[in-house]
Amino acid sequence: MAVTHITDKMKRVDAYEKARGEAKYLCDFHLPGMLYARMVRSTIPRGNILSINLPELPDGYYFISAKDIPEGGKNALHMIAEDYRCFADGDVKFIGETIGILVGSDRGVLYELEKMVEVTYEELPAVTTIDDALEKKAIISGEDNIMCKLECEMGENVDEVLSKADSIIEETFETGYQEHVHLETNSVACAYEDGKFVIYASAQCPFYIRTSIACTMGIKSDDIIVRQMTTGGAFGGKEHFPDVIAGPLIVACNKIRKPIFMIFDREEDMEFSVKRHPSRTVFRTGLDKDGNILGTDIKIYYNVGAYLTSSYVVLQRGVFHSTGVYRFPGARAWGFGVATNCFPTCAFRGFGAPQTLYAIEMHLDHIARKFGYDPAEYKKKYFLKQGEETITQGHIVEKVMLEEMMKQITDASDYYRKVKEYAIGSGKGIGISFYNHGGAFTGNGEQAIIKAKLKLKKEGEKVSILCGSTEMGQGFRSIMRKIVSDTVGIDIDNVFYDNPDTSKVVDSGPTAASRSTMVVGFLCEKAAKEMKERWNEGDFEVIKQYEHPEGHPWDQTTFRGDAYLGYGWGACVVEVEVDKLTKEVTTKGIWSSHDIGRPIDELIVHGQVNGGIIQSLGYAALEKLECKDGRFKQRSISSYIIPTSMDFPHQEYFFVDNPYPWGPYGAKGMGELVFNGADSAYMGAVERAIGRDTFKIPMPPEDIQGVVDRK
Amino acid sequence: MVNTCYIPKTLEEALVLRKEKKAVPLAGGTDLMVAYKRGVGITPIFPFPVMIVTHLDELKGIRVEEDGTVVIGALTTSVEIARDERVPYFVRMAASKMGAVSLRNTATIGGNIGNSSPKGDLPQPLILLDATVVLQSIDKKREMTVDEFIIKAKKNRLNDDEIITEIRIPKPDYTYGYFRKIGTRKANAISKLTLSAIMKVESGVIKDFRASSGAAGPKVARSREVEKLLIGKLVFDLPSLVEDFVDAWDGVISPHAMPEFRRATTKNMLRYFLLECAKLPKSGIIE
Ligand SMILES: Cc1cc2nc3c(=O)[nH]c(=O)nc-3n(C[C@H](O)[C@H](O)[C@H](O)COP(=O)(O)OP(=O)(O)OC[C@H]3O[C@@H](n4cnc5c(N)ncnc54)[C@H](O)[C@@H]3O)c2cc1C
Numbered sequence: 002m003a004v005t006h007i008t009d010k011m012k013r014v015d016a017y018e019k020a021r022g023e024a025k026y027l028c029d030f031h032l033p034g035m036l037y038a039r040m041v042r043s044t045i046p047r048g049n050i051l052s053i054n055l056p057e058l059p060d061g062y063y064f065i066s067a068k069d070i071p072e073g074g075k076n077a078l079h080m081i082a083e084d085y086r087c088f089a090d091g092d093v094k095f096i097g098e099t100i101g102i103l104v105g106s107d108r109g110v111l112y113e114l115e116k117m118v119e120v121t122y123e124e125l126p127a128v129t130t131i132d133d134a135l136e137k138k139a140i141i142s143g144e145d146n147i148m149c150k151l152e153c154e155m156g157e158n159v160d161e162v163l164s165k166a167d168s169i170i171e172e173t174f175e176t177g178y179q180e181h182v183h184l185e186t187n188s189v190a191c192a193y194e195d196g197k198f199v200i201y202a203s204a205q206c207p208f209y210i211r212t213s214i215a216c217t218m219g220i221k222s223d224d225i226i227v228r229q230m231t232t233g234g235a236f237g238g239k240e241h242f243p244d245v246i247a248g249p250l251i252v253a254c255n256k257i258r259k260p261i262f263m264i265f266d267r268e269e270d271m272e273f274s275v276k277r278h279p280s281r282t283v284f285r286t287g288l289d290k291d292g293n294i295l296g297t298d299i300k301i302y303y304n305v306g307a308y309l310t311s312s313y314v315v316l317q318r319g320v321f322h323s324t325g326v327y328r329f330p331g332a333r334a335w336g337f338g339v340a341t342n343c344f345p346t347c348a349f350r351g352f353g354a355p356q357t358l359y360a361i362e363m364h365l366d367h368i369a370r371k372f373g374y375d376p377a378e379y380k381k382k383y384f385l386k387q388g389e390e391t392i393t394q395g396h397i398v399e400k401v402m403l404e405e406m407m408k409q410i411t412d413a414s415d416y417y418r419k420v421k422e423y424a425i426g427s428g429k430g431i432g433i434s435f436y437n438h439g440g441a442f443t444g445n446g447e448q449a450i451i452k453a454k455l456k457l458k459k460e461g462e463k464v465s466i467l468c469g470s471t472e473m474g475q476g477f478r479s480i481m482r483k484i485v486s487d488t489v490g491i492d493i494d495n496v497f498y499d500n501p502d503t504s505k506v507v508d509s510g511p512t513a514a515s516r517s518t519m520v521v522g523f524l525c526e527k528a529a530k531e532m533k534e535r536w537n538e539g540d541f542e543v544i545k546q547y548e549h550p551e552g553h554p555w556d557q558t559t560f561r562g563d564a565y566l567g568y569g570w571g572a573c574v575v576e577v578e579v580d581k582l583t584k585e586v587t588t589k590g591i592w593s594s595h596d597i598g599r600p601i602d603e604l605i606v607h608g609q610v611n612g613g614i615i616q617s618l619g620y621a622a623l624e625k626l627e628c629k630d631g632r633f634k635q636r637s638i639s640s641y642i643i644p645t646s647m648d649f650p651h652q653e654y655f656f657v658d659n660p661y662p663w664g665p666y667g668a669k670g671m672g673e674l675v676f677n678g679a680d681s682a683y684m685g686a687v688e689r690a691i692g693r694d695t696f697k698i699p700m701p702p703e704d705i706q707g708v709v710d711r712k
Numbered sequence: 713m714v715n716t717c718y719i720p721k722t723l724e725e726a727l728v729l730r731k732e733k734k735a736v737p738l739a740g741g742t743d744l745m746v747a748y749k750r751g752v753g754i755t756p757i758f759p760f761p762v763m764i765v766t767h768l769d770e771l772k773g774i775r776v777e778e779d780g781t782v783v784i785g786a787l788t789t790s791v792e793i794a795r796d797e798r799v800p801y802f803v804r805m806a807a808s809k810m811g812a813v814s815l816r817n818t819a820t821i822g823g824n825i826g827n828s829s830p831k832g833d834l835p836q837p838l839i840l841l842d843a844t845v846v847l848q849s850i851d852k853k854r855e856m857t858v859d860e861f862i863i864k865a866k867k868n869r870l871n872d873d874e875i876i877t878e879i880r881i882p883k884p885d886y887t888y889g890y891f892r893k894i895g896t897r898k899a900n901a902i903s904k905l906t907l908s909a910i911m912k913v914e915s916g917v918i919k920d921f922r923a924s925s926g927a928a929g930p931k932v933a934r935s936r937e938v939e940k941l942l943i944g945k946l947v948f949d950l951p952s953l954v955e956d957f958v959d960a961w962d963g964v965i966s967p968h969a970m971p972e973f974r975r976a977t978t979k980n981m982l983r984y985f986l987l988e989c990a991k992l993p994k995s996g997i998i999e
Binding site for chain 1: 897976
């Protein structure tokens with residue numbers, strides 16, 4: 002019998018079954034009498050529904066829509082707000098909105114039936130871009146199409162600073178949509194078993210689904226059981242979006258009382274699911290005559306689509322990360338969540354931070370080069386330090402090790418030699434970025450909203466972990482078993498952690514926000530410690546609940562105080578060569594360093610670094626997703642281009658040791674951090690290679706050509 | 713709706729089915745299955761009878777005839793083409809850069825030509841080399857250049873009783889060659905733009921010059937007229953001829969999407985190739 006220690010690099014407990022194709026996903030299951038469902042969706046961005054003409058439905062086939070929501074229920078999915086309708090009713094707000102679902106036994110028949118459904122509309126003027134919405138081409142939300150907004154500031158008064166500055170640099174940066182492309186498409190099933198509705202879902206947050214659709218049905222959450230199925234990737238795409246499938250399914254199941262499955266095709270998943278928020282960030286930065294930053298005024302616009310989903314929280318994160326890892330004498334940031342008649346945007350790894358972090362990094366690169374400074378040295382002058390103030394007038398609680406991290410990656414990449422050698426515009430380039438990610442929920446959300454719980458159950462020599470946090474490919478199940486194995490001192494094979502079932506586990510909160518290891522893992526460590534002490538008491542359970550660490554003041558109404566419990570920190574160098582003839586970019590090297598407290602498993606963490614950085618480079622280099630008149634143009638994996646393993650070279654990665662006091666074994670959040678900065682290092686390198694400033698991502702070769710051709 | 717599917721045992725049987733049932737050949741199926749797919753868990757439905765020809769050995773393999781003509785059976789896969797040193801460089805390169813390994817093991821040259829997509833990778837070098845397709849029906853055999861065969865995107869001169877049996881590539885004769893595929897990424901990538909060019913030089917005189925542009929219009933673009941601008945000229949005069957030439961070539965291509973990129977990059981590549989040739993380097997492929 003062997004204990005797995007935290008310092009052991011472990012093979013993920015699910016690695017073999019997944020690599021061999023033995024793991025069973027929802028689409029591999031069959032329930033007796035099961036039916037399938039297919040969505041009937043809006044085909045216009047905005048309008049009134051005049052009629053829905055159905056073909057004659059064969060026996061055993063149904064069309065389910067808003068009229069089927071039971072009395073006492075509500076045509077709403079309770080996410081954070083309740084604005085997302087379960088079914089469009091009377092009007093439609095975006096292309097792809099669920100109007101109804103067709104249910105029956107044969108997917109081929111459903112496919113043909115769907116094509117025969119005729120919906121007639123009275124089309125209304127729509128706004129489908131941030132510009133349309135701001136210019137009020139139509140009013141679709143409130144008085145000004147701003148669905149949510151916030152403002153925060155720190156330090157000196159920015160208006161005064163700007164009025165006294167020697168020069169003001171104004172720059173606007175834009176980022177595009179991004180699709181999650183989780184390997185497994187969205188899939189949910191609903192059955193009625195022993196007097197309860199049971200949802201089987203590929204999902205991150207089983208308890209979210211339960212709350213969301215209990216609202217639709219007007220029943221108690223406890224009357225719904227949600228069972229997470231083995232989930233083939235999520236990246237935020239399965240945080241709230243499964244609700245959009247589960248809602249119509251439970252309404253249908255209530256009427257039909259048979260198990261109903263809905264499994265998206267890849268094209269459906271690409272065209273009709275939530276995406277990362279496209280953004281625009283505008284800086285007005287005041288400088289002295291030597292190019293030192295005196296203060297900056299930042300306006301941030303996120304395209305939230307037609308429904309709020311998690312967008313307000315995403316926007317907050319964007320605002321709170323908009324000054325990056327830097328402290329300026331004064332800073333003010335305004336965030337606007339812009340409503341459009343586009344598919345709603347929602348959670349995606351980084352949750353609003355990547356957009357503004359990209360923007361501030363590029364902005365500083367540009368200022369540095371304009372005044373003849375090396376970007377790395379210039380940025381270093383403004384690094385936040387322990388105790389310093391953030392944009393929300395909170396403080397950095399932990400030791401900040403950015404300088405050490407910078408040294409690791411500049412040494413390893415030979416950065417200083419290369420910036421000298423690679424003349425601007427020479428076709429070769431190297432770029433550097435710094436970034437962070439606030440761990441866990443914003444402000445006091447963990448304490449005020451989530452109140453995470455975790456239960457450990459001892460039966461003989463065996464221990465089960467009972468909580469709602471989910472494995473979705475990130476390795477969480479492995480590290481939780483490892484924490485128990487090491488803490489209690491038992492074989493990891495005697496530690497059990499099944500996919501959560503909401504009727505059996507306690508709610509540990511959503512698997513999101515880089516909070517699971519840091520917050521839930523910490524509860525697990527605490528519970529395991531207690532269990533070890535009481536090991537000889539026979540069979541028993543330990544429940545632990547979240548306790549807020551002292552000294553993190555936060556006011557959610559004014560957005561003042563410590564926006565996060567702690568930050569993960571990152572630094573990245575990327576080196577590229579741009580082909581002079583074709584503008585194709587070859588990435589020559591990637592070096593990163595991350596402060597994630599203390600890694601809970603180096604191998605798993607390595608996987609996260611690799612994957613996060615490649616995903617970020619894809620975001621910068623390849624993943625163009627355009628929305629034209631409310632419809633996505635890239636609707637398949639042959640037109641939406643995610644990187645392959647051939648696109649980026651081997652990475653060199655470093656960590657610094659900076660144990661976090663409120664995380665298990667010193668660990669803090671890292672799942673999103675590793676997405677947050679390689680994009681700007683890459684673009685910095687491309688800019689050096691082509692000798693031009695750039696202002697948007699993604700930037701595939703044809704757009705680089707456009708920048709080079711720009712007068 | 714039920715699919716009719718035939719599995720002929722011989723080419724002759726296939727030709728009879730083709731004539732009598734108008735059955736459409738399915739070779740690797742990597743275009744056909746995608747074109748008619750209906751979704752996860754749903755069988756594709758074809759609006760025509762299909763015959764699976766994948767296994768017909770008569771249409772597989774590569775041979776070289778006495779005059780150096782390379783003959784490639786229609787059912788030969790990209791992997792087989794990419795591996796065979798006897799196949800001209802340009803065709804090998806194009807085959808080796810198609811899709812990913814699994815695709816290259818399945819995709820056939822007959823299917824690539826039969827599909828006639830402007831983004832298909834093999835027609836471009838085949839058209840450069842004046843390759844021909846052999847079209848066989850139960851009654852007769854026709855041969856025409858790939859350039860003539862492909863009319864425009866997804867349209868070709870295949871009669872509904874014919875099967876492509878082989879592709880014939882005359883022995884290329886060149887001093888310098890150039891090939892470039894710009895894909896959407898570094899692997900498993902559809903072409904954004906491709907270009908091949910060859911030049912034959914004798915005693916400093918350009919005896920032959922050809923270029924072909926793929927993914928830059930509704931079909932692969934070649935222009936003998938524009939190529940003639942260089943034929944007969946002195947290699948040393950290339951620097952002064954280059955700009956007029958690339959401008960003329962610009963009139964040959966007609967890219968729909970990303971026109972600036974496709975036009976500028978085509979010019980860049982051609983200019984580069986010609987200026988490299990002007991230096992009269994060692995003969996071979998210019999990288
Ligand atoms: C993931 C993926 C990646 C791809 N990447 C590329 C790429 O990088 N480059 C590229 O060029 N293509 C690519 N393709 C497209 C496709 O693989 C090629 O066009 C391939 O060569 C088609 O060959 P096939 O044998 O599979 O054709 P099939 O699908 O069997 O047939 C295609 C068409 O040709 C006809 N046909 C086939 N054989 C004959 C014959 N002997 N006589 C008459 N007609 C015939 C068929 O009836 C059909 O109309 C890709 C496809 C996929 C799915």
